[in-house]
């Protein structure tokens with residue numbers, strides 16, 4: 001295509017193209033010119049820019065110089081600041097030095113004043129020395145006169161002698177001479193004294209001079225101007241220093257005063273804080289007591305009795321580390337509280353008092369004293385008329401509380417002793433010492449059959465009854481104790497409280513137990529009949545110890561039934577009761593081993609946890625249930641359940657059933673059954689756990705009631721069955737059974753058998769299901 005086109009191009013076309021080219025070249029030239037002028041312009045501009053750049057460079061240089069200068073300036077400033085800080089440091093130093101100087105001045109001033117005083121003293125002495133000199137002068141004058149007199153006297157005597165010799169009257173003359181010599185002697189004596197005095201004064205002056213020289217370096221010379229001016233200069237400096245120092249002293253005294261004031265404030269604050277600390281410690285103890293109480297822990301108090309005449313040997317080294325720790329034989333024991341030998345009955349009771357309220361809220365309480373013979377158990381529990389113990393104090397407090405709180409309360413009392421494994425009623429003197437039996441009621445509570453229970457009207461009646469009971473208790477004289485208890489004594493108060501506001505009735509049992517003390521037969525020097533008593537006491541105490549050990553080690557079997565004491569105390573140790581154990585310790589060295597073992601048992605008991613629960617009167621609960629039931633369609637059936645289930649846990653089951661029934665969506669009977677089965681089963685499990693202490697009969701009662709319910713469910717024979725059994729499978733069972741028409745006994749037998757297998761299956765199902773799973777099932781059931 002391109003070849004054929006080229007060949008077709010005509011000349012005119014070419015010419016037009018040439019013109020155009022020329023035009024184009026022309027334009028190009030024009031443009032070129034323009035470009036050249038532009039380039040020239042640009043070159044000029046470039047030159048200008050060059051110049052500008054140079055100028056900017058110069059400016060930059062200047063700026064950088066300025067910057068350099070300012071950096072230098074900053075450095076200078078920095079140095080200046082440094083210098084300033086140095087200066088302030090130096091100022092501080094100078095101030096400090098000045099202060100030191102002032103202090104020195106003051107010291108010097110003091111020294112100077114001392115020296116001045118010394119100089120004054122010396123000058124005084126010098127004056128007296130001058131007086132001494134005058135004395136010396138007088139002495140020498142006297143001496144001279146004396147010498148003159150003596151000479152004259154000697155001359156006289158010589159003259160007289162010569163005269164006498166010549167006149168021949170020698171004897172008279174010699175007598176005359178004798179008298180004169182006597183006179184001479186009398187005159188000479190004061191002179192010798194004066195001479196001696198002079199010598200003494202001389203010696204003293206030399207001493208003073210020496211001292212003066214030592215003090216001043218040399219004796220003061222008034223001609224020595226130089227030394228005076230130096231001295232004066234030194235003196236002025238010292239004076240200045242002295243002034244400064246006195247100011248410092250004043251300041252420091254002020255500071256000291258402020259400090260003293262501060263100290264006073266501190267001291268008052270410390271006292272306040274100590275008081276606060278005491279209060280807090282008390283509060284903490286109270287709270288920990290409540291906490292332990294809530295946990296159901298058995299509380300253990302330890303009390304060491306004071307030494308008495310029967311102790312014979314010196315005290316063993318029981319050491320009270322603090323309120324909660326006691327140490328013996330280098331072992332430390334921890335109890336809820338430890339009472340030392342100085343503790344009073346009131347101190348003891350104050351710690352018991354905290355449990356008082358529990359009595360009025362339906363909790364069982366047990367207080368028991370444990371310890372070897374003569375360690376003070378009876379004293380602690382009963383006390384004396386002047387020093388009442390725990391029991392009288394508690395009774396008094398119970399009555400005060402009832403009065404104060406305006407409660408409707410009734411108190412029933414019973415008292416027994418366990419003597420040689422026989423239970424003796426201490427409130428029934430008609431019965432003699434006939435032994436009573438221990439039984440267990442349907443609630444699993446151990447009780448003494450035919451024991452006298454007396455409803456008391458007031459505190460005095462109760463006190464009298466307790467006094468009467470304790471007077472009937474067996475006591476005897478042993479080597480260790482003048483009135484040793486030969487039996488365990490248990491006094492029980494059954495306190496029924498009716499709260500008018502809540503319309504609730506609580507029943508609590510207060511067990512007050514004074515155990516007999518363990519004893520070593522050889523130590524107590526027992527009589528034959530006492531030996532037998534001791535054997536029984538020690539046996540029952542060892543059974544009690546076994547129970548304590550089993551409970552503290554959470555053993556699966558607790559040997560409650562090994563003695564009447566342990567069986568009776570079943571609820572107090574590991575059961576439904578708040579319990580306080582008081583360990584009594586003898587301080588005597590001779591009882592060291594027994595004390596140690598008591599402390600060890602106490603430590604074990606401290607690990608035991610009880611399960612105290614509120615004992616609400618069943619009748620009240622029933623009334624409530626009936627009320628709820630009457631509002632419900634199926635009240636009759638529920639009432640049936642209420643009447644037939646008479647254990648506490650089963651009440652709980654019924655309560656749950658009522659709640660379930662209240663849920664309108666939960667009327668599917670099968671599901672109700674499921675829940676009920678689960679609850680009864682869980683009741684059984686907890687029942688077995690708490691009562692595993694060998695209560696076979698209790699267990700079988702539980703099983704019977706369980707079977708009763710299941711039986712009713714299977715047959716639909718009674719209201720419960722009618723209520724519960726609606727499912728097809730069981731209806732069929734009932735029909736089948738009716739068809740067989742065998743007698744009631746046979747039916748019971750065969751279905752008991754069936755129940756057994758079914759209940760076993762149920763049990764298995766329940767055992768392997770966790771609580772959460774069951775709950776899940778329950779919720780599903782509600783939804784369903």
Ligand SMILES: Nc1ncnc2c1ncn2[C@@H]1O[C@H](COP(=O)(O)OP(=O)(O)OP(=O)(O)O)[C@@H](O)[C@H]1O
Nearest residue numbers: 305306373374375376377378379481484485516517
């Ligand atoms: N805290 C105490 N303060 C003063 N005296 C005490 C104290 N504790 C005990 N006693 C005295 O010690 C003696 C023995 O006390 P107590 O009879 O209470 O001992 P016990 O442990 O009950 O002995 P036993 O087991 O033989 O009955 C008594 O005379 C008692 O008064």
